[in-house]
Amino acid sequence: MILIAIISLGGIGAAGAALLYATSKKFEVYEDPRVSQVQEVLPAANCGGCGFAGCAGFAAACVKADNLDNLNCPVGGASVMEKVSAILGKEALKTEPTVAVVRCNGDCDARPQLNQYDGVSNCAIAAALYGGETGCSFGCLGMGDCEASCNFDAIHINPVTRLPEVIEDKCTSCGACVKACPKNIIELRKKGPKSRRIYVSCVNQDKGGVARKACTNACIGCSKCEKECAFDAIKVENNLAYIDPVKCRLCRKCVVVCPTMAIHELNFPPRKEKEADSTVKPQKIQPETAATVTPENK
Amino acid sequence: MEYVLMFIAAVFVNNVVLTQFLGICPFLGVSKKIDTAIGMGLAVVFVLTVSTLFTFLMQNYLLNPLGLGFMQTVSYILVIASLVQLVEIILKKVSPALYQALGVFLPLITTNCCILGVAILVIQKEFNLLQSIVYAISTAIGFALALVIFAGIREQLAMTRIPDGMKGTPIALITAGLLAMAFMGFSGIV
Structure with missing residues (x-):
């Protein structure tokens, strides 16, 4: 009995193996080893x-x-x-490393809430319904579609500001969050030397007064930065300034002239002539500390 | 008529997942998106039908004559595993498109308990060959149906506000339980 069992099971196994071998040879698909x-x-x-x-x-x-x-x-x-x-053995194109940048700085203090959204907690759905809980219809909705889209755990909604923050070391600039954001707030920008970069942290295209009323940190399209820039890197279109990351030489003059502090500088050392800059976070300039470098306070 | 009744019984009344609780692993694992659920469902229909055919033949023409009924489980696993592998190899060559669609799921369901369960149930219920095939197909369709319904619910659930402690698996299990209770409503129609 045992013998029959062993032989038949072994036979089934051997037959299966032989059959698999034969078919795998017969139906072999050539795959380039490269x-x-x-x-x-x-x-x-x-x-x-x-x-x-x-x-x-x-x-x-x-x-x-x-x-x-x-x-x-x-x-x-x-x-x-x-x-x-x-x-x-083929030439690869040289590419500059990039990183995801969130172009909205309308935190809870800057952008007062005007209404209460009670629907599905999903930016794409909320964006299809209406312009958001604040007066700014361009800004971040804060429901974390970007966070959910990130495979690398690199972008998180800050519970205090309700704005997404990118963890630069983890960001691989795969562009998943760029596609996920229905407001097109996130942009892949050149990482820059020593990760230093300057960008307009706003996408509001409303006229200056309207934008300012909705959010104190909004870009009002005043063109001060455009005039200040010596390298022709800043363009104001549709009441919104945009800094060309290729032309920008990181001189930081535009950051100082911006009346609403909408232009952010990242990873720069503190300015020399200022004394209270030790509180500057490496991620972004806080509104209070940025205020110390505005022309009025000089 | 007999086959129609058998179909309804296997799909709704004795649904393999929601009433017999077989194949729970892919039911919870591959049910986050409707697309993948449909792919998995199709793969199960395919594999279940083919494997039931082969195990039925093996039981009646090899194991029973030799008096080796006790080797049912181990020989079934052996046959099903090699069969799925065989199908995968052939599919890769013959129909790359279908291989792409089913590719990931085929090896996954090789050792699924609903495949083995149906192969054994068919013998226990002493079906003939045609009955076995119909039973296998309808059971697999029942599996696919449960999977697609569950995936649809989970897609909706993903967008709702769920209390922190309930996120993920807990709410999925509760949903599965409610779905099983809903399917209990079919009991008694056949």
């Missing part, structure tokens, strides 16, 4: 930031493509693309 090589150097985050379905799709596209001009892994950045190009 695809798995490329896949090994990729970050394996499967975030889709490259525009392909996961790292496997990106690896296949890299092998297939004639050149790597349009292919870039935003998570791995230049170092990973270098490895990929070494495997494939």
